[in-house]
Amino acid sequence: MGSMSSRRWLLCLTPLFLLCACGEGEPVMLEAAAADCGSAPPQRLGRLPATSMVLNAYFLQEEAARDVRRGLPDSPIVEEVFAKAAAMGVVALRTNGHNEAPEKVGDSTIQVAPLQYDEVALRGLDRVLARARVHGVRLVLTLGNYWDAYGGTRQYVSWAGLPNPVQGDPRFFTEPVVRALYKEHLARTLERVNTEDGIRYGDHPAVLAWELLNEPRGRGLDAQGEKLRAWVDEMAREVKSRAPGQLVGTGEEGFEPSSDGYDGAYWSRVGTTMLRTPGSSFTRNTASPYIDFASVHFYPESWGLDGAGTAEAGARWIREHAAIAHGLGKPLLVGELGLRNEGDLDLSQRRALYRGWLECMRGVGVGGGALWMFANDARPDAWDDHTFYFRDGTSPDDPVNRYADLVIEAAGSTRP
Numbered sequence: 272m273g274s275m276s277s278r279r280w281l282l283c284l285t286p287l288f289l290l291c292a293c294g295e296g297e298p299v300m301l302e303a304a305a306a307d308c309g310s311a312p313p314q315r316l317g318r319l320p321a322t323s324m325v326l327n328a329y330f331l332q333e334e335a336a337r338d339v340r341r342g343l344p345d346s347p348i349v350e351e352v353f354a355k356a357a358a359m360g361v362v363a364l365r366t367n368g369h370n371e372a373p374e375k376v377g378d379s380t381i382q383v384a385p386l387q388y389d390e391v392a393l394r395g396l397d398r399v400l401a402r403a404r405v406h407g408v409r410l411v412l413t414l415g416n417y418w419d420a421y422g423g424t425r426q427y428v429s430w431a432g433l434p435n436p437v438q439g440d441p442r443f444f445t446e447p448v449v450r451a452l453y454k455e456h457l458a459r460t461l462e463r464v465n466t467e468d469g470i471r472y473g474d475h476p477a478v479l480a481w482e483l484l485n486e487p488r489g490r491g492l493d494a495q496g497e498k499l500r501a502w503v504d505e506m507a508r509e510v511k512s513r514a515p516g517q518l519v520g521t522g523e524e525g526f527e528p529s530s531d532g533y534d535g536a537y538w539s540r541v542g543t544t545m546l547r548t549p550g551s552s553f554t555r556n557t558a559s560p561y562i563d564f565a566s567v568h569f570y571p572e573s574w575g576l577d578g579a580g581t582a583e584a585g586a587r588w589i590r591e592h593a594a595i596a597h598g599l600g601k602p603l604l605v606g607e608l609g610l611r612n613e614g615d616l617d618l619s620q621r622r623a624l625y626r627g628w629l630e631c632m633r634g635v636g637v638g639g640g641a642l643w644m645f646a647n648d649a650r651p652d653a654w655d656d657h658t659f660y661f662r663d664g665t666s667p668d669d670p671v672n673r674y675a676d677l678v679i680e681a682a683g684s685t686r687p
Contacts, residue, residue, distance in 0.1 A: 305627025371422025489550020
């Protein structure tokens with residue numbers, strides 16, 4: 272970012288309408304449909320303003336760990352991401368608070384074997400927490416991953432000695448030996464004392480929230496989601512007992528085994544099975560007394576949604592889940608919202624959808640929302656299908672950044 276201040280970046284912003292409308296009706300109509308959510312009382316994630324802007328940057332721990340291993344006194348990528356987040360008015364970053372990747376042992380893997388830890392890799396996470404505090408940015412930290420990336424549920428099932436582990440292995444949620452291993456890992460993580468500032472993780476002021484797992488699903492479990500809810504209760508109770516001043520969420524995508532409580536006719540008409548996914552229940556999990564906020568993600572292209580209906584589907588996904596969360600007295604975090612850069616939608620269409628959905632989130636008073644995913648300048652587009660940037664020496668509305676100006680605009684319109 273060079274020496275530009277947050278204020279100077281904000282002054283560079285130009286209205287999205289000038290970029291998005293351009294005399295063509297489609298982006299304007301997409302934005303209107305995506306924003307059609309009505310209104311509801313605001314809910315807050317802790318003390319943050321309602322509809323706070325969050326960025327996804329999952330890679331911070333591994334980048335910091337590599338710098339610690341090299342003996343570097345600071346981590347340029349971590350500094351870049353935090354500085355740019357603060358400049359955009361973002362109040363929190365969602366990032367990995369775990370790393371069990373077998374292919375990264377000796378590089379950035381934290382847990383290299385069952386309950387055996389690489390101190391250098393842990394010091395990378397220490398650095399992320401310490402520097403977040405300095406920059407005034409809070410963290411939403413995932414404690415594990417359902418998918419194989421960074422180890423995932425498969426790694427825990429393998430460590431337990433169970434045969435034929437697979438991605439998203441349901442035994443992660445049910446086998447006592449696996450549950451005990453994961454629960455002890457959560458305890459050790461929260462009891463760690465940061466080597467940079469001397470603060471225990473479970474008390475650290477940089478931590479806004481812990482998520483039990485990134486995108487837990489109930490594939491292979493009972494249809495109604497009772498077993499997954501039992502796992503949520505057990506693990507969330509453990510986290511709350513060791514981090515009573517920090518929030519706890521599930522990290523889930525918002526699936527349900529049936530469309531009860533939603534507009535079932537609409538979801539059947541659009542042909543997606545998002546609300547007919549056995550094994551996971553957003554409502555049941557959010558109702559847990561140990562869960563502080565609801566969590567949803569939204570990837571329409573990956574879920575079989577495309578074309579003109581995408582705008583309305585996203586608005587309904589946000590609005591209907593927010594209503595359920597409000598009914599349970601809990602804020603909603605839209606933890607991941609992703610449109611592919613190389614999909615069927617061009618940049619003006621994606622911008623219109625994002626701007627509409629961000630307005631939808633503001634209208635229904637969600638606790639926070641985050642696009643997937645924010646990248647540092649050196650990270651290539653090919654790293655992820657959904658990258659956006661705030662490149663050094665550019666104004667936020669430069670097309671090379673894709674969505675930085677949308678984030679700034681949304682951050683400036685948080686509800687009191």
